[in-house]
Amino acid sequence: MDSNHQSNYKLSKTEKKFLRKQIKASHTLLRHEGIETVLYATQSLVVANGGLGNGVSRNQLLPLLEKCGLVDALLMPPNKPYSFVRYKTTEESQKAYFALNGKEIEDDLGQKIILYLNFVEKEWNELGLQTLPPGLMVVEEIISSEDEKMLLKSINWAENTDNRNVQKSLKHRRVKHFGYEFHYENNNVDRGKPLPGGLPYICDSILEKWLKEGYIKQKPDQLTINQYEPGHGIPAHIDTHSAFEDEIISLSLGAEIVMDFKHPDGVTVPVMLPRRSLLVMTGESRYLWTHGITPRKFDTVQASKSRKSGTITSDVGDLTLSKRGIRTSFTFRKVRQTPCNCNYPLVCDSQRKETPPSFPESDKEASQLEQEYVHRVYEEIAGHFSSTRHTPWPHIVEFLKALPSGSIVADVGCGNGKYLGINKELYMIGCDCSQNLVDICRERQFQAFVCDALAVPIRSESCDACISIAVIHHFATVERRVTALQELVRLLRPGGKALIYVWAMEQEYNKRKSKYLRGNRISQGMKGALSSNTSVQGLFVEQMSDVDSQDLACSVPSNDDLQEKGCNSRKVGNSKLPIHTNRTSFHSQDLLVPWHLKGNPAKDKPVQPFGPDGSHDPGPVFHRYYHVFCKGELEAACQTLSNVSILQNYYDQGNWCVILQKV
Ligand code: MN
Ligand code: ZN
Numbered sequence: 065m066d067s068n069h070q071s072n073y074k075l076s077k078t079e080k081k082f083l084r085k086q087i088k089a090s091h092t093l094l095r096h097e098g099i100e101t102v103l104y105a106t107q108s109l110v111v112a113n114g115g116l117g118n119g120v121s122r123n124q125l126l127p128l129l130e131k132c133g134l135v136d137a138l139l140m141p142p143n144k145p146y147s148f149v150r151y152k153t154t155e156e157s158q159k160a161y162f163a164l165n166g167k168e169i170e171d172d173l174g175q176k177i178i179l180y181l182n183f184v185e186k187e188w189n190e191l192g193l194q195t196l197p198p199g200l201m202v203v204e205e206i207i208s209s210e211d212e213k214m215l216l217k218s219i220n221w222a223e224n225t226d227n228r229n230v231q232k233s234l235k236h237r238r239v240k241h242f243g244y245e246f247h248y249e250n251n252n253v254d255r256g257k258p259l260p261g262g263l264p265y266i267c268d269s270i271l272e273k274w275l276k277e278g279y280i281k282q283k284p285d286q287l288t289i290n291q292y293e294p295g296h297g298i299p300a301h302i303d304t305h306s307a308f309e310d311e312i313i314s315l316s317l318g319a320e321i322v323m324d325f326k327h328p329d330g331v332t333v334p335v336m337l338p339r340r341s342l343l344v345m346t347g348e349s350r351y352l353w354t355h356g357i358t359p360r361k362f363d364t365v366q367a368s369k370s371r372k373s374g375t376i377t378s379d380v381g382d383l384t385l386s387k388r389g390i391r392t393s394f395t396f397r398k399v400r401q402t403p404c405n406c407n408y409p410l411v412c413d414s415q416r417k418e419t420p421p422s423f424p425e426s427d428k429e430a431s432q433l434e435q436e437y438v439h440r441v442y443e444e445i446a447g448h449f450s451s452t453r454h455t456p457w458p459h460i461v462e463f464l465k466a467l468p469s470g471s472i473v474a475d476v477g478c479g480n481g482k483y484l485g486i487n488k489e490l491y492m493i494g495c496d497c498s499q500n501l502v503d504i505c506r507e508r509q510f511q512a513f514v515c516d517a518l519a520v521p522i523r524s525e526s527c528d529a530c531i532s533i534a535v536i537h538h539f540a541t542v543e544r545r546v547t548a549l550q551e552l553v554r555l556l557r558p559g560g561k562a563l564i565y566v567w568a569m570e571q572e573y574n575k576r577k578s579k580y581l582r583g584n585r586i587s588q589g590m591k592g593a594l595s596s597n598t599s600v601q602g603l604f605v606e607q608m609s610d611v612d613s614q615d616l617a618c619s620v621p622s623n624d625d626l627q628e629k630g631c632n633s634r635k636v637g638n639s640k641l642p643i644h645t646n647r648t649s650f651h652s653q654d655l656l657v658p659w660h661l662k663g664n665p666a667k668d669k670p671v672q673p674f675g676p677d678g679s680h681d682p683g684p685v686f687h688r689y690y691h692v693f694c695k696g697e698l699e700a701a702c703q704t705l706s707n708v709s710i711l712q713n714y715y716d717q718g719n720w721c722v723i724l725q726k727v
Contacts, residue, residue, distance in 0.1 A: 082166045089113075089180035093146065101182035105158045107136070108150045112180040116364065118145040119171035122383060128169070132160035140383050148184065157183070197325045197333055199347030203279060206342040207270065212317050216392060218266050219289055237296045243286040244399055249448055250661050250684050252307045253286065255399050263287050263396075271396065279344055280311050284396035292321065294388035297359030300326055305351060305404035306414045308397040312350050314343040315396075319389030322363040325353045328411070336365060339391075351408045362387055420640045420687075423654055430540035437656060437689035438538045439497045445659050445686055446500030450480035459716050460533060461486050463563045463723065471528035474555055476517050477535030481505035484512070495520060517548050520555060527555040530562040534719070536698075537566040537690050540654070545691065546701055553705050556726040561711065564702070565719045569650050569692040643687065653694065656687035693720045 089112035093099040099110055111129075114120050122140055129135050129149050133156025139148040151157040165181045196202075207215075221238060242263050244253040263271075267287065274280050286308070290298070303312055316337045323343070325333045337343055345355070365386040403414035410416075421437065424430035442449065460483060467473065469489030478484060478494025479501050485492075485508070494512035496502050505512035515521055517535055530552045539545040552562045644650065644657045661684045698720045699713045705724075712723040 085178070086165060086180045086182065090182045093182070097144075097146075099146075099184065102185045104183065105154050105161070106183045106185045107152070107154050107157050108148060108184045109157050109161060109181045110146055110148055110184050111164075112146045112182070113177050114169075114179050115145040115147045116140050116383065118177060119173060119175070120147075120169065120177065121172060124169065128164060128167070129160060132156055132163050196335065197327065197349035197353045199345065200325065200335070200349035200353075201279075201344040201346075202335065202337060203342040203344065204338055205340055206274075206279075206315065207340050209340070211270070212340050215266065215315075215394065216317055218264060219291075219392070221291070237293075237298065238291040240289040241287070242289075243284075246286070246288055246307075251301070251304045252684075253399055255401065258285075267394070267396075274313075274342070279342060280313060280396075282309060282311055282398050284311075284313070284398045286397045286399050288395045288397075290393045290395065292357065292388075292391045292393070294361045294390070295359055297357040300324065300354040300356030302351065302354050302411060303397065305400075305406060305408075305412045307400060309400050310346050310350060310406075311398065312345045313396050314345075315394040316341050316343070317392045317394065319391040320363075320365075320386070321357060321388065321391045322365065323355055323357055325349065325355050327353055334364075336363075348408075351406045352411060360388070420643060420656060421689075423639050423641055424540045427541065427543065430544055433540045433689055434538060434544075437687055441659065441686045441688050442496075442498040443500050445661055446480075446498055446504065448661055449659070450501065450504050453480050453482050456482055456486055457533075457565075457716070459714075459721070460531065460563065460565070463529075463531070463561075464490065467529050467561075472526065473529045473531065474520070474522055474527045474552075475531050475533070476520055476552060476555075477532055478502075478505060478510075478512055479533075481508055481510045481512060483531060483533065484508075484510040493522070495522075518544065518551060520551055522555050524554050525557040525560075528557060528560050530555055530560070531564075532562065533565045534567065536564060537692060538688070540689060540691065542701070546704055549701060550705055553708055553724070553726055558707075558726050561723055561725050564698065564722045564724070565716070566698055566721075567690055567692045568715060568718055568720045569653055569694045570715075571649050571718050641689070644690075650692050654689075654691050657690050659686040659688060660684075661686060695720070698722050 090101040093101060093110060093112060101110060111125070114125050116122075122138065125140070125147065126135065126138055129138060132151070134152040136150040136152050137148075138150075141147070149157070149160065151160065161181050161183065164179055167179045169177050169179065171177050219240065221240075242259060242261070244255065244258050246253055263285065264287070271280070271283055275283060292298075314337075316339060318339065320336060320338045320341075322334050323337055325335055327333075335343075349355075362385040364383050404412050405414065406412050421433055422429075424433050464473070464483060464487045467487065467490055471490050473490050473492045475481075475483055475492060475494040478496050479498075481494050481501075481504065483492075484494050484505060492511070494502070494505050494510055495515045495517075496505075496512065497514065497516060499514050502512045502514050513521075517532070518539075532548070532552055536545050536548050539548050549564070552564070556562060642652045642655050644655045646658060695715075699710060699722055702708060702710055702722050702724050707727050708724050709727050710722060710724050712721075714721050
């Protein structure tokens with residue numbers, strides 16, 4: 065076949081359509097994968113749609129390609145919808161180009177797939193498919209099988225009374241800490257409180273050897289032992305810059321595993337960590353790239369006998385699936401004593417100079433604000449947040465208990481699911497934007513899923529009731545708040561009821577302050593702190609949004625009791641959102657409310673993201689966006705909804721509340 069083939073006759077309609085798709089495929093490859101295709105014949109082709117990520121197996125693709133000539137190499141990157149083939153000669157690749165372009169094959173589920181082929185010129189390693197993240201090294205066979213056995217035997221998973229180390233059973237794996245405890249609540253260590261006993265004696269000679277051989281430059285003082293069973297994983301993360309020095313090393317024992325490294329640009333490099341290998345992360349790979357282990361039972365790995373560490377795609381050879389075994393990792397790190405001054409300030413918690421965000425001026429800005437100052441924050445604080453959310457509020461319980469048995473009820477923004485089990489006669493489904501909170505619900509055996517409250521994937525008119533507790537105030541424009549309310553109404557069948565709670569601008573401070581500070585579990589431990597003049601931020605917000613007791617006034621406060629400030633003041637564009645000082649009244653309807661994450665007593669924590677006046681507080685501070693509602697505002701918003709009548713409108717412990725009915 066010659067290269068003028070196409071110009072020798074007029075293209076048919078189908079051929080034109082096909083050409084368009086082929087060109088589209090090459091554009092997609094360039095845009096999304098950075099793979100450049102060329103218009104002249106080379107030895108190598110990219111086969112769009114012919115990838116492992118598309119359900120096309122090597123066994124299926126290779127014979128097809130071999131019909132056209134001698135295949136020099138077939139590269140099938142894991143999880144990608146394309147593959148690369150290199151022929152011995154350009155003639156052969158040209159033959160494949162003409163023979164297989166537009167060819168229909170079936171994937172492993174019997175779905176039809178059309179292959180599109182384009183020539184590529186660059187060497188595959190130039191396509192970014194082969195290189196390890198900069199600063200990453202995998203040293204194979206770093207220890208002997210005997211040492212491996214000895215190390216594995218030395219871990220006593222059963223012991224937990226020994227205070228030399230701390231053992232945690234995390235959701236997806238078993239963990240032990242030595243030297244310093246690693247706190248998962250804030251991803252940091254308490255550097256002022258080393259664990260007695262230091263690192264296990266057994267590691268000493270091994271570390272000395274690695275130092276001498278130059279794999280590491282500093283002797284680590286913290287060890288985390290993780291045990292991953294098949295199906296376990298660890299979410300993608302960057303080890304907190306301010307917590308640990310540059311070098312982070314991890315010894316893989318018992319079984320190999322694939323660890324995924326991801327650049328902020330989206331480039332993902334799966335890295336094979338063979339048994340008895342040492343992963344060394346320094347520089348860019350330690351500071352900028354995330355690493356994680358996908359929870360699954362099989363990894364896509366090189367099939368060849370001479371299996372190598374490093375990127376899965378570096379070997380041009382065949383890929384296959386490998387069943388995971390029990391992997392135990394020894395991760396050694398050195399606790400950092402001074403703030404990090406790396407070259408990656410954007411991802412560096414020591415260097416981040418956050419400035420408060422501005423009041424959103426468009427729907428897009430509002431959505432970004434919510435993403436950063438609501439969704440991300442709840443994801444981060446989920447565990448701590450959930451631990452402060454035990455006690456259901458009486459009026460909400462009352463609403464749920466009054467519903468007829470068998471009612472289908474959606475809790476949109478269900479948090480840790482504290483209302484999902486209130487009335488066992490109901491069929492309740494929860495949803496929340498936070499995966500971590502939804503996970504907590506599921507651990508409690510509740511039905512819950514992740515979704516956006518603006519677009520709940522539940523059929524219209526399928527619910528007998530909905531509740532929306534402390535959710536609507538997290539939307540940053542009036543339109544979005546109304547959309548969220550309308551979405552609740554959409555879910556309701558005619559006659560169905562919704563209960564809505566939002567934070568009130570008006571708070572009962574003057575007269576009831578003492579009551580707020582009493583009768584709450586927080587007061588049990590913190591009475592001293594509160595009665596002294598020490599400012600304990602973060603407590604009051606928890607209380608007023610989650611008050612425990614009947615000790616508090618539940619009636620509508622009189623105007624004297626309420627501080628009504630600024631309810632008529634609208635935000636001016638481009639103004640920075642003020643940060644609320646907890647335990648004081650609101651000065652703005654749109655604001656950031658600090659959440660002080662518990663569990664980091666480190667005194668010299670270098671980061672204090674634009675904390676207002678809580679600089680003495682050692683824990684990291686997160687800021688949640690709120691629009692606090694004025695008296696009448698929620699009711700007015702509900703009145704703009706179609707097909708709704710308002711049954712009740714009341715004040716309950718710092719919240720404005722509405723019960724509405726779909727008509
Ligand atoms: Mn890590
Ligand atoms: Zn840094």
